[in-house]
Amino acid sequence: MARERSGRTVAHLVLATRLTVLREAAGLSREQAARALGAHSATVRRIEQAQTSLDDGQIRTLLTAYGAAPAETREILGQLAAANRPGWWHPWRSVMDPWQLDLMSVESAARIVRSWDPALVPALLRTPAYARAVDDVLRPDLSPAQRDRRAELLAERREKLREQRTRLWALVTGAALRTQVGDTAVMAEQLAALRAAAEQPYMTLQVHPLDGPPHALTGIPALTFFRVEVPGIPDHVVREGGLPGTADVWKADPAVMTYRRLLDYSCATALHPDTSKEALA
Structure with a gap:
């Protein structure tokens, strides 16, 4: 049996999956992405599995490391802001x-x-x-x-x-x-x-x-x-x-x-x- 974590929305999971795809497309390992963050590789793993909150600063740093275009970065950060807003319920x-x-x-x-x-x-x-x-x-x-x-x-x-x-x-x-x-x-x-x-x-x-x-x-x-x-x-x-x-x-x-x-x-x-x-x- 598995339970969703409170606050871990579908929108967060979608963003986490997208970050994983971008990292892999850039040819970077989790360890390399973690070095860009100045963090442990487990932090990147938790981000990619939406097991921790998605922080604007961290996501911006990762997107820069992955070579994301400015337009894509704005789009993802906009989606993150929307995902972090309380649900209609x-x-x-x-x-x-x-x-x-x-x-x-x-x-x-x-x-x-x-x-x-x-x-x-x-x-x-x-x-x-x-x-x-x-x-x-x-x-x-x-x-x-x-x-x-x-x-x-x-x-x-x-x-x-x-x-x-x-x-x-x-x-x-x-x-x-x-x-x-x-x-x-x-x-x-x-x-x-x-x-x-x-x-x-x-x-x-x-x-x-x-x-x-x-x-x-x-x-x-x-x-x-x-x-x-x-x-x-x-x-x-x-x-x-x-x-x-x-x-x-x-x-x-x-x-x-x-x-x-x-x-x-x-x-x-x-x-x-x-x-x-x-x-x-």
Whole structure:
């Protein structure tokens, strides 16, 4: 299992990869680059693996050593300044779980997000009222104001994904469609939202009906799969469960491939998206 470091954003990882490419293109070893910095080679290794903060002065020195053109240097330093600015989610950080803080930069760069929940509507498809009702039951450790803020954040996450044209692919269970979360009005609004989402071009929604046979994800806790499609940035899988507010996060690990296969197999046996729309009616 691997976790992203807080503050280690996808933008930082992209810049770190670019610095590695420039160093290798210049024919320099890490030891030679470290001498230009007046530092140990381990410092260059940590910079290239985004295991330390990317400092403007250090990056400028490395780019000079690598023979980067002035225009390229300005571009990279501009990207570094943008990467060092707080993420859009910063105002909600006080109500976010630690694993969410670590993964928001990945979600904000994702091209595909796939999700599964064994009993509830997957998080990214929840209406604010439904999300608030879920937290009322599952997160008694939070105050009512905190639950409201989390519902607000969820709506903002969904809007950001829409703006960046991220493809969402969700598996919904028949149990989620029948389980009463909140009052009748909350459920009616949630089902209407699912029907509307199923019509969106960026959304693929499939249903596993209650009377269907067991499938590859039967008994598996809630999952979210992220694909960024940026060189050097691996796929990520989040598996929720256990204590409230906790999750396991994997990247560049056999577990990622295993869960992706399980998602593929489960999607293959779920209702076709067109038939799933009928199940939501």
